[in-house]
Amino acid sequence: MATGLTVAVASGKGGTGKTTVSTNLALAAAAAGDEVAYADCDVEEPNGHLFLKPRIDRRRKVYVPVPRVDPEKCTACGTCAEICRFGAIAVVAGQVMTFESMCHGCGGCLLACPVQAIEESGREIGVVEEGSSDGVAFTHGRLNVGEAMSPPLIREVRYAANGPAIIDAPPGTSCPVITAVRGADFVLLVTDPTPFGLHDLRLTLDMVRELGLPHAVVVNRSVPGNRLARDFCLDLGVSLLAEIPDDRRVAAAYSRGETAFGTVPGYREHFAGLWKAVKREAGWR
Amino acid sequence: MKTAVTAGGPGLESRLDPRFGRCSHFVVVDTGTGESRVIDNEVNLNASRGAGIQTAENLSRQGVEAVITGHCGPKAFRVLKAAGIKIYLAGEGTVAQVLEEFKKGLLEEAPGADVDGHWS
Numbered sequence: 001m002a003t004g005l006t007v008a009v010a011s012g013k014g015g016t017g018k019t020t021v022s023t024n025l026a027l028a029a030a031a032a033g034d035e036v037a038y039a040d041c042d043v044e045e046p047n048g049h050l051f052l053k054p055r056i057d058r059r060r061k062v063y064v065p066v067p068r069v070d071p072e073k074c075t076a077c078g079t080c081a082e083i084c085r086f087g088a089i090a091v092v093a094g095q096v097m098t099f100e101s102m103c104h105g106c107g108g109c110l111l112a113c114p115v116q117a118i119e120e121s122g123r124e125i126g127v128v129e130e131g132s133s134d135g136v137a138f139t140h141g142r143l144n145v146g147e148a149m150s151p152p153l154i155r156e157v158r159y160a161a162n163g164p165a166i167i168d169a170p171p172g173t174s175c176p177v178i179t180a181v182r183g184a185d186f187v188l189l190v191t192d193p194t195p196f197g198l199h200d201l202r203l204t205l206d207m208v209r210e211l212g213l214p215h216a217v218v219v220n221r222s223v224p225g226n227r228l229a230r231d232f233c234l235d236l237g238v239s240l241l242a243e244i245p246d247d248r249r250v251a252a253a254y255s256r257g258e259t260a261f262g263t264v265p266g267y268r269e270h271f272a273g274l275w276k277a278v279k280r281e282a283g284w285r
Numbered sequence: 286m287k288t289a290v291t292a293g294g295p296g297l298e299s300r301l302d303p304r305f306g307r308c309s310h311f312v313v314v315d316t317g318t319g320e321s322r323v324i325d326n327e328v329n330l331n332a333s334r335g336a337g338i339q340t341a342e343n344l345s346r347q348g349v350e351a352v353i354t355g356h357c358g359p360k361a362f363r364v365l366k367a368a369g370i371k372i373y374l375a376g377e378g379t380v381a382q383v384l385e386e387f388k389k390g391l392l393e394e395a396p397g398a399d400v401d402g403h404w405s
Contacts, residue, residue: 087332087334087338090339090342090364092341092342092368093367102335
């Protein structure tokens, strides 16, 4: 049912402009008449809602399954502790101890228990909120403070934004990012034109290549005469789709929770052009 | 009493390592017979997670009855307590020195975890 494109916006370094690019790109896609949703998968610190200002009309809690051991049936054989690769189960002095904060909810212990002494109960890790904003369907996740297990919540955000979407990924290259970008039609890699930005772009590039996902780069806060990012993309054979110019007015709009697309002259065109380039590069329309 | 000391090396002259789950070695001394042996804890020192839990589980399997360390986090404490292993907190010194303090009754038994997990 591919009625549109799902684009993940990612970067290794934090603060390159993933949220700026993804919120503005979602508005550009909607303005172009394309069906689009915005899904904020940066569940540790979601902030897309500050710019899109959605009306939230659905909210539900997300749980990960954790083992509950029935002491009547348990023989303390230790099979569950052996199979748990997350070290969430220990067997001492003839009793099984579980550590919920370390459990990834894989269900392995439940399958491995030879006497069916384990059943699953839920541990709340956060919420998924859904709503809409000016023609853009909005979804984000909020991870509970102190919670380390974000991928199950990110999966729920992806699942809720079922259809063409702009996915605002968390920074980095580890499990949360992979969970956010996996299955996307295209990954847009945001970088700033600094050695720090490009160093982390290289890591992200390795990640999307490993995952086999089509991808290209957009430079944010581009400065005239700075060729760092352009040369980097040429060297590594990756497409550079657009350079969004650095402008104090964009920062000022950002600080007020306004989008550049909506308020700064010229940026509607920058992001409309980027959306067009993404569609062309992804081979869609 | 089989007493394990968290150590930075494999001998009685090694320094006490204040970390429980991520110490490199345990020097285990039977305070009754004076017999001693060493448990290499490198696998937990390098564990990505759950070092305290796994280390405590291992000590329980090895029949250890008391632990002397610098600090103990909540998960390790829970496992050690369930295993019936007593926890004593010591300051600085060599393994031999803290064992001497222990034998003289100068170390106090920890009533609970004294730090959060991942403190070091």
